[in-house]
Amino acid sequence: MKKITLLAVFFFSSLVVTSLHAQTLSNTNWKAYIGDPLNDTITLHIKTDSSFVTNKAGDVLVRSLCKLSTDTLTLTDYDGPQACPAQPGKYKLSLTVDTLIFALISDDCEGRAGVLNNLKWKKVM
Numbered sequence: 001m002k003k004i005t006l007l008a009v010f011f012f013s014s015l016v017v018t019s020l021h022a023q024t025l026s027n028t029n030w031k032a033y034i035g036d037p038l039n040d041t042i043t044l045h046i047k048t049d050s051s052f053v054t055n056k057a058g059d060v061l062v063r064s065l066c067k068l069s070t071d072t073l074t075l076t077d078y079d080g081p082q083a084c085p086a087q088p089g090k091y092k093l094s095l096t097v098d099t100l101i102f103a104l105i106s107d108d109c110e111g112r113a114g115v116l117n118n119l120k121w122k123k124v125m
Helices: 002-025 110-116
Strands: 028-034 040-046 050-054 060-069 072-079 089-095 099-107 120-124
Touching: 002 089, 089 110, 099 110
Parallel strands: none
Antiparallel strands: 028 040, 028 120, 040 050, 050 060, 060 072, 072 089, 089 099, 099 120
């Protein structure tokens, strides 16, 4: 009985965490500084099922479809000068109240993987 109760609690907790990540990330903006090669502050705009990244001047660098599953985010670029079309990238999310970190799981797009892996994003209000 104890095992069933623990399993039920774990399953429910997983659903709550998934829901919280989706609700917490949807319609939020995050800033980070990218050194070489951009040397610019960029902003990640996360919508319900898509995202886009702008530079300090407001130019769109990349647009992506987003799929959130538990604590894993899959990005598939579809537009922009920095896009890697047809090369989805998977990242494990670490989320606190004001910090978002992507940890690389797999990504054939070297540029995106090099920039996103372990980059600390600060929430923009």
